[in-house]
Amino acid sequence: MSILREIPPLDVHVPVVIVGAGACGCVAALAAKAGGAEVVVLERDARPQGNTALSGGQIPGAGTHLQKAAGIEDTPALLAGDLIAKAKGKCDAHIAERIAAESAKTVDWLVETHGLALSCMTGFRYPGHSAAHMHSPPHQSGADLLAGLVNAVERAGVDIVCSATVTALYADDGGFIQGVQIARPDGAIEHIGCDALVLACNGFGGNAELVRKYIPQIADAPYLGHAGNRGDAVIWGEELGASLKDLGSFQGHGAVCMPSMTRLGWGTMSEGGIQVNINGQRFSHENTGYSEQGLKIRSQPGGSAWAIWDSRCEASVAAMHNHIDCWSQGAIKRFDTTATLAQFIGCDEAALVATLKDVSEGRCAFGRNFGGKPPLQAPYLCAKVTGALFHTQGGLEVDTQARVLRNDGTPFPNLFAGGGAARGLSGPSDWGYLSGSGLLVAVNLGRIAGESAATLVRRT
Numbered sequence: 001m002s003i004l005r006e007i008p009p010l011d012v013h014v015p016v017v018i019v020g021a022g023a024c025g026c027v028a029a030l031a032a033k034a035g036g037a038e039v040v041v042l043e044r045d046a047r048p049q050g051n052t053a054l055s056g057g058q059i060p061g062a063g064t065h066l067q068k069a070a071g072i073e074d075t076p077a078l079l080a081g082d083l084i085a086k087a088k089g090k091c092d093a094h095i096a097e098r099i100a101a102e103s104a105k106t107v108d109w110l111v112e113t114h115g116l117a118l119s120c121m122t123g124f125r126y127p128g129h130s131a132a133h134m135h136s137p138p139h140q141s142g143a144d145l146l147a148g149l150v151n152a153v154e155r156a157g158v159d160i161v162c163s164a165t166v167t168a169l170y171a172d173d174g175g176f177i178q179g180v181q182i183a184r185p186d187g188a189i190e191h192i193g194c195d196a197l198v199l200a201c202n203g204f205g206g207n208a209e210l211v212r213k214y215i216p217q218i219a220d221a222p223y224l225g226h227a228g229n230r231g232d233a234v235i236w237g238e239e240l241g242a243s244l245k246d247l248g249s250f251q252g253h254g255a256v257c258m259p260s261m262t263r264l265g266w267g268t269m270s271e272g273g274i275q276v277n278i279n280g281q282r283f284s285h286e287n288t289g290y291s292e293q294g295l296k297i298r299s300q301p302g303g304s305a306w307a308i309w310d311s312r313c314e315a316s317v318a319a320m321h322n323h324i325d326c327w328s329q330g331a332i333k334r335f336d337t338t339a340t341l342a343q344f345i346g347c348d349e350a351a352l353v354a355t356l357k358d359v360s361e362g363r364c365a366f367g368r369n370f371g372g373k374p375p376l377q378a379p380y381l382c383a384k385v386t387g388a389l390f391h392t393q394g395g396l397e398v399d400t401q402a403r404v405l406r407n408d409g410t411p412f413p414n415l416f417a418g419g420g421a422a423r424g425l426s427g428p429s430d431w432g433y434l435s436g437s438g439l440l441v442a443v444n445l446g447r448i449a450g451e452s453a454a455t456l457v458r459r460t
């Protein structure tokens with residue numbers, strides 16, 4: 001991955017080139033095309049997948065038509081407030097506010113103009129959500145979300161060129177991107193010129209060396225994101241002199257079943273479930289966020305814990321695609337008594353009973369308020385879980401037009417970024433990730449980047 005100065009003879013010139021065919025790249029393509037630009041999307045895989053296909057497909061939006069129809073009251077101010085509060089004020093508030101302000105327009109446009117089958121999620125609220133912000137395809141499947149986006153891109157007449165890894169950018173001394181080099185699986189090299197480039201190639205979760213360098217605390221955890229997200233945007237950005245922010249930031253997850261590596265629906269915890277260690281004892285406030293719960297579990301003996309919930313909690317997640325996977329992999333077990341549950345965990349039954357009694361009587365050494373949730377009741381559901389890395393949250397600093405910024409704060413002339421390639425809204429670490437923030441940034445910065453790129457090429 002490099003920046004090259006001398007551009008060779010071009011195979012083709014396309015005004016707007018987009019690197020990566022995940023949610024960000026697809027939405028950027030739709031927006032650039034709608035803005036009147038000719039566009040191509042370049043994707044390294046043989047078919048688009050990315051983190052988007054692995055995700056739960058849940059996109060926050062504040063004030064959407066779907067929410068209004070469902071009687072949900074929500075505003076951009078509420079969503080921006082939730083994002084900034086979760087990040088303890090350490091994200092870029094201007095970007096958070098812009099994205100929150102655009103979020104309803106983006107969801108409405110995806111549903112009403114591009115036919116995406118989204119609906120409001122009302123079963124449970126994620127930590128830090130002060131309104132029911134989430135919209136998702138049926139069964140919360142990211143693969144369904146991406147399939148809908150790819151179909152829309154094809155219907156819009158934009159080519160997604162697969163098996164095309166962008167290996168270098170051609171930039172002049174002023175940082176103007178003239179084109180890209182792509183490598184094909186058979187070793188062929190091609191060159192595509194452009195007037196604007198959108199980096200939608202996500203972060204560096206798939207690059208073990210960069211993860212160890214910037215986020216050593218999660219480097220030994222399983223990585224459940226897309227292997228092809230190798231940090232190319234960060235590598236190019238560094239060489240170009242772009243401003244890179246929050247490289248130590250990431251979304252972890254604290255409900256990944258062992259050994260299946262499937263993830264429990266978070267309603268198991270937010271509706272009143274708990275996690276205990278091998279001693280049958282709780283070790284955390286489980287519901288501050290699933291991201292930060294990952295490292296809390298990894299600090300326990302054996303780097304693992306046991307999630308315990310009941311059929312009331314289960315009802316909130318029973319239709320979720322990823323949760324159904326946990327059942328089909330045999331990761332979730334059912335126990336009628338505390339004796340059999342303790343035996344499964346390998347802990348002392350008396351210790352486990354004491355833990356459950358504390359919870360049912362509202363006692364918590366970690367400040368969790370079970371407020372209004374009925375005590376857990378047999379039969380208990382239980383899965384052995386660990387903490388994992390889902391995706392990185394640091395990246396290229398962009399302005400409210402999704403223009404990539406230099407270290408001195410000025411924008412590059414024709415370089416845009418969104419999704420996981422850009423700095424996220426989580427602040428410096430794992431505790432600032434508000435659920436849904438990944439796709440929120442992907443689809444909204446993607447739309448803004450596509451619109452900005454189209455505006456730029458119309459002028460040139």
Ligand SMILES: Cc1cc2nc3c(=O)[nH]c(=O)nc-3n(C[C@H](O)[C@H](O)[C@H](O)COP(=O)(O)OP(=O)(O)OC[C@H]3O[C@@H](n4cnc5c(N)ncnc54)[C@H](O)[C@@H]3O)c2cc1C
Pocket residue numbers: 019020021022023024025042043044045048049050051052053054055056057058059164165166167200201202224225226228229230232390391418419420421435436437438439440442
């Ligand atoms: C298990 C899991 C669950 C998640 N659940 C949710 C959720 O429910 N809600 C939410 O908001 N977020 C969720 N996330 C995060 C979310 O998936 C991401 O934030 C979002 O999908 C990022 O979109 P993107 O378009 O930036 O990246 P991606 O979807 O990863 O797309 C990037 C694309 O770029 C391609 N690419 C990379 N480098 C190159 C190159 N050099 N040349 C060509 N192509 C390249 C990749 O192959 C990939 O297809 C989840 C993540 C994981 C891993």
